[in-house]
Amino acid sequence: xxxxxTRAGMIFSGLLVGVMAVFLVLMGNPxxxxxxxxxxxxxxxxxxxxxxxxxxxxxxxxxxxILLGAFITSLVAREFKPQGGSSTMLRFLIGVVVMFGALVxxxxxxxxxLRLGAGDLNAFVALxxxxxxxxxxxxxxxxxxxxxxxxxxxTAAGYVLPLIFLALLILAGGTGIFLVSTEGPGSxxxxxxxxxxxxxxxxxxxxxxxxxxxxxxxxxxLIRDFHLVSGFLAILVGxxxxxxxxxxxxxxxVEQPIAHTSHxxxxxxxxxxGLGATFLGGCPLxxxxxxxxxxVDSAVxxxxxxxxxxxxxxxxxxxxxxxxGTAGQYIVVISIVLLFIIGFIHSxxxxxxxNSQKQASIKG
Amino acid sequence: MKEINLYGMSCPEPVLRTQNELxxxxxxxxxxxxxxxxxxxxxxxxLVLSRKxxxxxxxxxxxxxxxxxx
Numbered sequence: 301x302x303x304x305x306t307r308a309g310m311i312f313s314g315l316l317v318g319v320m321a322v323f324l325v326l327m328g329n330p331x332x333x334x335x336x337x338x339x340x341x342x343x344x345x346x347x348x349x350x351x352x353x354x355x356x357x358x359x360x361x362x363x364x365x366i367l368l369g370a371f372i373t374s375l376v377a378r379e380f381k382p383q384g385g386s387s388t389m390l391r392f393l394i395g396v397v398v399m400f401g402a403l404v405x406x407x408x409x410x411x412x413x414l415r416l417g418a419g420d421l422n423a424f425v426a427l428x429x430x431x432x433x434x435x436x437x438x439x440x441x442x443x444x445x446x447x448x449x450x451x452x453x454x455t456a457a458g459y460v461l462p463l464i465f466l467a468l469l470i471l472a473g474g475t476g477i478f479l480v481s482t483e484g485p486g487s488x489x490x491x492x493x494x495x496x497x498x499x500x501x502x503x504x505x506x507x508x509x510x511x512x513x514x515x516x517x518x519x520x521x522l523i524r525d526f527h528l529v530s531g532f533l534a535i536l537v538g539x540x541x542x543x544x545x546x547x548x549x550x551x552x553x554v555e556q557p558i559a560h561t562s563h564x565x566x567x568x569x570x571x572x573x574g575l576g577a578t579f580l581g582g583c584p585l586x587x588x589x590x591x592x593x594x595x596v597d598s599a600v601x602x603x604x605x606x607x608x609x610x611x612x613x614x615x616x617x618x619x620x621x622x623x624x625g626t627a628g629q630y631i632v633v634i635s636i637v638l639l640f641i642i643g644f645i646h647s648x649x650x651x652x653x654x655n656s657q658k659q660a661s662i663k664g
Numbered sequence: 665m666k667e668i669n670l671y672g673m674s675c676p677e678p679v680l681r682t683q684n685e686l687x688x689x690x691x692x693x694x695x696x697x698x699x700x701x702x703x704x705x706x707x708x709x710x711l712v713l714s715r716k717x718x719x720x721x722x723x724x725x726x727x728x729x730x731x732x733x734x
Binding site: 305381385451512515580582597 | 676710
């Protein structure tokens with residue numbers, strides 16, 4: 301058993317992720333956004349010109365580094381395994397709505413922890429919503445929910461997204477072809493190489509430990525396994541310590557950086573993320589790591605995140621520090637309805653309607 | 665010995681299905697679980713050891729064969 305699959309390894313890795321995230325803020329990243337999977341895919345979508353929000357455009361080396369770090373680690377550990385075909389288009393759709401939910405809250409589950417670690421109590425409201433979403437997902441899992449099996453794919457298929465990310469990284473480092481914000485969160489960033497190195501290290505740690513924010517809460521409730529959730533808590537502790545040391549800890553609801561105080565929408569935004577992530581089998585960070593492993597379904601989910609982010613900013617779905625607009629409110633409700641429909645169809649309630657139930661029950 | 669094939673299933677299905685099988689088993693009974701990812705192997709191993717059962721992990725060409733004794 302390697303160090304990273306032990307409880308000590310998980311706690312060490314979580315602490316390191318929390319500490320490095322605050323370090324990136326000190327080096328120039330937006331406040332409480334040292335590492336945020338949703339925000340960074342949104343910035344990547346902006347850098348590619350897929351949305352027109354001028355304040356959130358930057359080719360984030362962290363997110364490219366996380367996927368590539370997981371990719372290299374899985375190759376070295378001989379765990380790289382191209383697989384796919386488990387309800388791929390549904391995963392794309394769930395990826396889109398998970399991004400909608402995250403951008404209504406203004407952060408993925410990882411940023412939720414980092415915001416909590418800086419005293420932002422809006423993130424606590426979101427955590428309750430996230431847990432409610434996961435509990436809803438557990439209800440469906442206990443009733444046989446499955447998106448069906450994945451099957452082996454060609455090696456080339458597994459390399460597609462990692463190589464696209466490598467190309468983006470080289471182009472971002474060597475040319476100025478991508479859009480970059482001159483104001484707002486997109487203009488705030490740590491130096492390129494520091495961001496990249498932290499991303500690679502997070503990718504390595506997340507690959508070795510299987511760190512997953514949604515999985516942590518899910519396993520604690522579902523099978524009384526507290527392994528993953530210890531990583532969650534360690535990130536929180538690492539972030540709190542760093543924020544206290546550097547005077548960045550401020551307890552309260554109001555005037556928190558890149559956050560709003562609409563409790564209902566913070567709750568429901570991460571409710572969507574919790575439920576969607578439970579259906580996907582992992583949070584946005586875990587999907588990124590799995591795509592690095594060669595999982596083609598996770599790669600498609602990431603394309604869903606990027607498309608979701610582009611739509612969210614083109615049509616006013618994403619929240620701003622002022623709050624959540626009408627479009628965002630409509631979309632969150634529609635997303636919940638959509639996830640419930642997927643949940644019903646893919647569990648025993650809709651067994652007659654889908655093939656994944658039959659497929660999953662095939663033995664041998 | 666009963667055998668369940670959990671190849672290609674995403675988290676937490678392998679560990680959940682294993683748990684469901686274990687619930688109906690009596691002491692001394694054995695279960696063979698086939699998985700094709702390191703993560704599923706680790707999760708199931710943690711589950712089985714936390715329930716004080718025995719597990720024997722064998723590497724196979726496409727994954728792992730986990731022999732569990734309740």
